Amino acid sequence: MNMNVDTATEEPRARILFVDDEPRILIALKALFRRDYDVVTASSGEAALEILRQGDVDVVVSDQRMPEMTGVEVLRKAKDLRPRAIRVLLTGYSDLSAILAAINDGEIFRFINKPWSNVDLRSTIAAAVKASTVDYVKETVAAEEDLTERVHIPGIDDVGTLILDDDESTRNTLQRVLGRERSVYTASNLDEALNLLEQHKIGVIVTEIAVGGEVVTDLLAALRQHHPSLVAIVLTAKSDAEQGIDLINRGQIYRFLSKPVSEGLLRGSVNLAMRRFEILQKHPAQTLRLAAEATPTPPPESDRRGVFQRIGRLFGMTA
Amino acid sequence: MVQMGVSRRTARGFSVQRLIALLAIALALGVISFLLWKTLRNPLETGLHIIRLEQLDTAAKADAELNQQIARGRLSLDSGPQELELSRDRFTVAQEAVSSGQASLAGLAQPIDAALAHYNAVAQSKLSLLNDYSAKLARLAQHFSVLRVAGISLLSAPSVNASEELRKNVMSILREATAYGIQSSPTNGGYIDDLGQEIVAAEEGLANDAERGAVRHLLNTVDSMRSAADQLQVLTEEFDAVPSGPALYDLRTAYEKHFYNLQSTARSYRQTLAVYAVALLLAFGVIAVRLRSSFSTLDSLNSELQNANVNLEQIVDKRTQALSKALDDLKMQQGQLIQSEKMASLGQMVAGVAHEINTPLGYASSNVEIVRETMQAMDGEVDAESILEFDTLLADTEYGLKQIAELVMSLKDFSRVDRSQSQLFDLNEGIETALKICNSQLKDGVKVTRMFADLPEISCAPSQLNQVFLNLITNAAQAMDGKGQICIRTSVVDDNVEVAISDSGSGMDEETRAHIFEPFFTTKPVGKGTGLGLSIVFRIIEDHGGTIRVESELGKGTEFFIRLPIVGASKSADVISEQDVVVLGDA
16 A cells, blocks of 8 residues: 655645555556556555545545456446546556446546556546536436336426437337336437437436437537536446447547446436436536537537537537 | 079078079079989980890790690600700700899899799709609600510511410500500500500410510500609609799789889879979079079169269269369368468557557657757757767667558558458558568569559448558569569559559469469469468458459560449448447347
């Protein structure tokens, strides 16, 4: 266990915990960040959890592949121990299941590949530190409310769910499964989705990765920028590690589900997402915790049908 | 029996069946030869039989002749016993022939032997009687001649001549005595006695004693002759009582009976033979009929078999074709499996390698950056020349590390570990990745020209298309032998994306070009290439709904053209139609 507490500075500095089984990584990171932050390092998952138990930490950065405990596990437990701490995965290689777990269980802020660029890493850590300043508001777990037995009550549950998928049977199935509880809108392409977002109050979007030959990452990134309280769930048959990483870093999606998904998991996920939306609505500052990587504004010619301009227009006012 | 052997077609043991058939044939032959032997032996018997019958006839004739001679013996006293001797000899010869000759009757059968013994005994007694008879006959002849001499001398006596009456009486007694000797049953004995009385009475009148003596001598002689004739008569009667004729007849009867028995036996054999032969013929007929029907059955079976053979050949041909097609498919699938296994294990390896390399790469490049920053802060403390040198060294280090990072990234991109099988993909990217991967094979002499157009992303399996590009680029490099130009052009043609990969290599002839997409076709030496590369390329492109064609000129180079549809190509790869594929019910 490496524990270095720098107490020289006067103003309280952000405390960052780096976890990696390779000590040279820890040395390098410490060298990189010790001037700006209070850097703590741990060479194993267990050591990291011990540090978290002993004191508060603002940001946790962990490697994925470690003996005994994986990075995702460490981050999941860190989430329970210190929910305020922002979680980042920094890894040389990560398989798809780890990425899915990082999204769904770890609810991580960023996924960074080794080797990293110092400049990028610095800005990411800075963003994480900034996000960590907002305290985490937990979903008020309405005690033992049976989520699956809920019935849609018009007027009260007037926040809708948008389903975006180009496969009709998928849309129908999802509408059938989710429509008992709340309003469900379906769209088969981006235009339809945008129209529905304009016309209705929508809290959760359930989408396939690619719709009508277009990847939705850009859409989700734009929505993250302009409609930060909208909670996104990706439900796809084409699970893809790289796109998963992209969806974390740029889209800050809430859940990444693989088809086929069990009905219970789907409804539970949507309900949780709806709670999340309500919290984000109630506490707009919480959206800072979900600050995504800024997507460079796409050049006009590649912005097909002006989708992103439209998003800007649409949510520039509302957000 | 033979039939049995044939008819038991269904008998279990073929050897047992054959054994039974052979035994039956042997038995049938044995029976027929036995019957033939029994039947054919008869002519020999028949030859003997004729001789025997002749001998019996001869014996009967000899017997009769002998009887006749005996009866005539007294009539031919003058001629002597030659005739009788001859007859006796003939009788003896005939009797010997019958009883002990070459064709004798002895030993044929028990009744014949008994009859023969009887006959021999009778013949023997007859012969012994014949001896007595001959002696008696000789005596009679002697007495007769004495009587004649005595008579003549008496008649010539003067006193006899003188007395007419005496003379007449002497003459009469001579005559009567002669008749008595000749006749078998004389009735004139009394008359001879009377005449003797008269002659004795007349004796007184004779002149001298000599004459009287002569008369006495005559009378005595007459008496002797009479007694000899009587004895002879007795013998003759005895002779006649000897039953040589009946004995011979019995013998003949016995023999004929025996012969008849033999004949009837032979006849019965012959009948049996005939019946048997007929039976055999019938059997053969039946066999022949059966054989005939068997043959016709065989013929029809044969023709059926031939038809079946022809059909079978056709079926076998079809099956063989199907099998070889299946084999080809299997080989193809095996090849693909090997390929995908290779890719899978490559992916796993890449995953490990990426992590293991990226970790040191991470701190190394980070450290270099930090050092560089620190260097800038140290400005002034170290002389400018050293700083410049450090700067260069750090730049080189950074460059090297970046190269390593790029290679790892390319490997990852190429293997597409954890990437969706089907996704939107920019082919230009895939080509770049492939080029990086096979960079080592592109020697210095090979110049790669990229003429990339902006391509829309197409829905495809990127890892598979990467393989395609890698394969084609590798082939191009190998075709050029280290020197030449590879040109890769991408463009959008109608609703398709086209990738053209050309090389300035050896090219190929018409023949080769016709086969390059077939599995296991290779121009490389054995062991160098699997011959699967282009066939897999072909299959991948086909699966994507695209086309691949090749233009080539020997000595000038080869160009591959790939066209892939922009929309909806791999829709079938992961079509979601079932609801439960989207959402599973809670179990």
